[in-house]
Amino acid sequence: xxxxxxxxxxxxxxxxxxxxxxxxxxxxxxxxxxxxxxxxxxxxxxxxxxxxxxxxxxxxxxxxxxxxxxxxxxxxxxxxxxxxxxxxxxxxxxxxxxxxxxxxxxxxxxxxxxxxxxxxxxxxxxxxxxxxxxxxxxxxxxxxxxxxxxxxxxxxxxxxxxxxxxxxxxxxxxxxxxxxxxxxxxxxxxxxxxxxxxxxxxxxxxx
Amino acid sequence: xxxxxxxxxxxxxxxxxxxxxxxxxxxxxxxxxxxxxxxxxxxxxxxxxxxxxxxxxxxxxxxxxxxxxxxxxxxxxxxxxxxxxxxxxxxxxxxxxxxxxxxxxxxxxxxxxxxxxxxxxxxxxxxxxxxxxxxxxxxxxxxxxxxxxxxxxxxxxxxxxxxxxxxxxxxxxxxxxxxxxxxxxxxxxxxxxxxxxxxxxxxxxxx
DNA sequence: CGACACATGTAACACGTTACATGATTTG
DNA sequence: CAAATCATGTAACGTGTTACATGTGTCG
Numbered sequence: 001x002x003x004x005x006x007x008x009x010x011x012x013x014x015x016x017x018x019x020x021x022x023x024x025x026x027x028x029x030x031x032x033x034x035x036x037x038x039x040x041x042x043x044x045x046x047x048x049x050x051x052x053x054x055x056x057x058x059x060x061x062x063x064x065x066x067x068x069x070x071x072x073x074x075x076x077x078x079x080x081x082x083x084x085x086x087x088x089x090x091x092x093x094x095x096x097x098x099x100x101x102x103x104x105x106x107x108x109x110x111x112x113x114x115x116x117x118x119x120x121x122x123x124x125x126x127x128x129x130x131x132x133x134x135x136x137x138x139x140x141x142x143x144x145x146x147x148x149x150x151x152x153x154x155x156x157x158x159x160x161x162x163x164x165x166x167x168x169x170x171x172x173x174x175x176x177x178x179x180x181x182x183x184x185x186x187x188x189x190x191x192x193x194x195x196x197x198x199x200x201x202x203x204x205x206x207x
Numbered sequence: 208x209x210x211x212x213x214x215x216x217x218x219x220x221x222x223x224x225x226x227x228x229x230x231x232x233x234x235x236x237x238x239x240x241x242x243x244x245x246x247x248x249x250x251x252x253x254x255x256x257x258x259x260x261x262x263x264x265x266x267x268x269x270x271x272x273x274x275x276x277x278x279x280x281x282x283x284x285x286x287x288x289x290x291x292x293x294x295x296x297x298x299x300x301x302x303x304x305x306x307x308x309x310x311x312x313x314x315x316x317x318x319x320x321x322x323x324x325x326x327x328x329x330x331x332x333x334x335x336x337x338x339x340x341x342x343x344x345x346x347x348x349x350x351x352x353x354x355x356x357x358x359x360x361x362x363x364x365x366x367x368x369x370x371x372x373x374x375x376x377x378x379x380x381x382x383x384x385x386x387x388x389x390x391x392x393x394x395x396x397x398x399x400x401x402x403x404x405x406x407x408x409x410x411x412x413x414x
Numbered sequence: 415c416g417a418c419a420c421a422t423g424t425a426a427c428a429c430g431t432t433a434c435a436t437g438a439t440t441t442g
Numbered sequence: 443c444a445a446a447t448c449a450t451g452t453a454a455c456g457t458g459t460t461a462c463a464t465g466t467g468t469c470g
Binding site: 001002005006009010012013028029032033034077079080081082083084086088089090091092093094095096097098099100101102103104105106107111112115116118119120122123151152154155156158159161162163165166168169170172173176177180184 | 208209212213216217219220235236239240241284286287288289290291293295296297298299300301302303304305306307308309310311312313314318319322323325326327329330358359361362363365366368369370372373375376377379380383384387391
Binding site for chain 4: 245270
């Protein structure tokens with residue numbers, strides 16, 4: 001649903017052609033989510049089929065220009081007005097993985113958590129570094145001319161912040177899981193769950 | 208990729224049949240991510256095609272039992288050992304939406320943020336309520352017999368915590384966006400971006 | 415000329431959801 | 443008996459990725 005509406009949103013601003021749409025999308029999101037060009041065309045086909053966009057003739061350059069219809073405008077405004085689907089939250093692969101690991105005897109949950117934490121911390125550092133670079137860049141742009149590009153820089157900054165916030169939350173959750181597991185292992189002195197009673201972090205995931 | 212590996216993980220514990228796999232998955236994740244039964248069967252077909260699982264004959268009950276192969280065991284252990292794909296982070300529809308809204312003249316970004324914040328806060332309250340209920344339930348279970356079911360309760364608790372952490376981060380980010388926009392509107396006294404200079408929160412998304 | 419970016423597509427496949435068909439067993 | 447649950451599938455469709463085919467224009 002994301003891409004369909006993203007293309008509609010861009011077309012709501014002005015008519016564009018396929019290749020151009022990919023460029024605009026990636027520029028505004030800082031290439032965080034690369035957009036396959038093939039899908040742009042197939043999505044445009046479907047949007048045209050559903051009468052949300054229209055093909056215009058050539059623009060004198062030989063490009064296949066699409067423009068949004070009234071129905072499309074209604075659709076995209078509805079997208080902006082509605083919060084993203086509160087029901088059935090997107091599958092969180094990490095949460096699923098840990099939940100399953102917890103219930104499996106021959107998986108070292110601590111090792112899984114550690115591996116993930118290392119990767120997430122590295123990601124977080126990358127994002128933070130990029131954020132610093134982007135901020136200074138946007139700053140110089142701001143003191144410069146106020147033409148185009150500023151809104152895109154702003155969007156990219158906020159997208160980066162989103163990634164940072166999300167990754168921080170992930171790391172916090174991983175730490176929370178570790179603490180929880182340590183507490184559980186400690187209170188499992190005699191009976192309870194012998195399979196979970198290895199609190200020290202071995203390196204191997206499999207016992 | 209999530210489901211394929213989840214089914215493999217469950218089969219690594221013991222051979223099971225399709226309907227049973229769905230039940231186990233949903234129990235361990237607290238029905239957070241409902242699993243379509245149709246997909247279980249098609250996924251099992253693909254897993255069998257790829258020689259990661261095998262069909263066993265009847266179990267005396269007429270059920271179609273699947274068991275994991277050595278290749279499947281290798282696959283699932285690799286899944287646990289590897290951190291979830293650091294490259295190309297999953298598309299964040301909310302971030303995309305806000306990034307695009309920022310660059311579109313006729314969208315009221317504040318209204319979009321407000322609508323989302325309301326929805327996310329409500330979600331957060333739901334999760335917190337569920338978390339309280341689940342915690343007391345797990346508590347009584349713990350003081351009771353230490354049989355099966357505890358690991359599943361634990362998994363469900365951690366999944367809930369994951370949802371809470373994620374949603375909290377989302378709300379924080381939304382607030383961050385609001386603050387950022389307010390600051391930007393304030394510093395846009397004369398020139399800069401006139402289209403973004405409406406800081407007060409109207410109710411309508413479209414101007 | 416050769417490599418590269420621009421530009422438009424098509425085909426095959428993976429993954430996921432919804433809906434439908436079919437039958438057995440259980441339960442009010 | 444009727445309804446619900448258990449159980450196994452199939453079909454259609456939407457969405458997304460990868461890879462391929464094809465052609466133009468530009469630049470070193």
